[in-house]
Amino acid sequence: AQSVTQPDIHITVSEGASLELRCNYSYGATPYLFWYVQSPGQGLQLLLKYFSGDTLVQGIKGFEAEFKRSQSSFNLRKPSVHWSDAAEYFCAGSNDYKLSFGAGTTVTVRA
Amino acid sequence: SQTIHQWPATLVQPVGSPLSLECTVEGTSNPNLYWYRQAAGRGLQLLFYSVGIGQISSEVPQNLSASRPQDRQFILSSKKLLLSDSGFYLCAWSVGDNQPQHFGDGTRLSIL
Numbered sequence: 013a014q015s016v017t018q019p020d021i022h023i024t025v026s027e028g029a030s031l032e033l034r035c036n037y038s039y040g041a042t043p044y045l046f047w048y049v050q051s052p053g054q055g056l057q058l059l060l061k062y063f064s065g066d067t068l069v070q071g072i073k074g075f076e077a078e079f080k081r082s083q084s085s086f087n088l089r090k091p092s093v094h095w096s097d098a099a100e101y102f103c104a105g106s107n108d109y110k111l112s113f114g115a116g117t118t119v120t121v122r123a
Numbered sequence: 124s125q126t127i128h129q130w131p132a133t134l135v136q137p138v139g140s141p142l143s144l145e146c147t148v149e150g151t152s153n154p155n156l157y158w159y160r161q162a163a164g165r166g167l168q169l170l171f172y173s174v175g176i177g178q179i180s181s182e183v184p185q186n187l188s189a190s191r192p193q194d195r196q197f198i199l200s201s202k203k204l205l206l207s208d209s210g211f212y213l214c215a216w217s218v219g220d221n222q223p224q225h226f227g228d229g230t231r232l233s234i235l
Contacts (some may be wrong), residue, residue: 044221055129055213055226056167063221102166109155109174109220110182113166 014039016105018114025093026122033088033117035103043105045086047077050100050116059101062086073097095121125150129214129227137235142187142201144230146214149195154216156197157224158189161211173197209234 017036025031037043044063048056060071067079077088086103098121103114126149136142148154158170169182171189179189186205190198197214211231215224 046223048226053229053231055228056215058223058225061223106221109172110169111157111224115166 014043014105014107014112016045016103016112016114018101018103018117020117021115022118022120024120024122027095028092031088031090031093031097031119033101033103033119035086035088035114036084037086037103037105038084039105039107041107042081043107045077045079046104046106046111047071047075047086047088048102048104049073050102052099056102059088093119093121095123097121125216125225127214127216127225127227129230131230132228133231133233135233135235136204138206139203142199142204142208142232144199144212144214144232146197146199146227147195148197148216151195151216151218153194155219155222155224156191157215157217158197158199159213159215161213161229163210167213171199204234206234208232 015038019034046061047059049059050056059075060069062069062079069077075090079086100116100118102116104111129146156173159167161167173179173191187201211229213229214227217224
């Protein structure tokens with residue numbers, strides 16, 4: 013079945029430290045891949061997308077993600093986390109109309 | 124620019140009552156429209172999607188239905204709500220298949 017998996021349910025990181033969120037996909041062909049962020053009680057905001065081409069994708073808010081076909085991964089990174097980055101992060105994949113979401117990773121930022 | 128509006132933001136309904144949640148998109152034509160449900164602590168479950176007026180596809184058999192009476196209007200309904208219908212409902216749009224989906228702010232539905 014086509015799916016996206018986020019292995020980490022919860023990550024705690026210190027402000028100013030780097031952050032990496034893992035995402036693995038399982039698709040017959042390379043899917044379109046996305047990362048979204050959700051603040052409590054809000055909708056989802058698109059951080060970045062990967063369709064093809066350069067495997068390192070830059071997004072908003074200082075985030076980037078790297079597509080690695082050999083590892084079936086699309087991990088999200090940020091070099092220096094700010095307290096405002098505390099939120100839930102969702103990886104998603106699509107190869108038609110349907111967007112399949114991972115279960116999400118909650119990020120807590122400590123001072 | 125495109126915007127998506129979803130209302131109400133919160134709703135408390137008794138079991139067995141009807142439901143109508145509305146979503147409208149501005150600034151684009153013939154969008155794909157989607158309804159999702161997000162249960163507490165879980166990911167998003169696609170409920171319905173639509174590629175045009177009157178065209179609705181259901182992903183999960185359930186107590187809910189959707190309609191698209193106008194190009195940029197998407198309505199989620201129920202004739203009789205169940206306790207299990209509680210959750211956070213999100214509407215989204217995209218310009219087409221495999222394109223990023225853009226989400227509304229969601230409706231928190233509590234069933235008593």
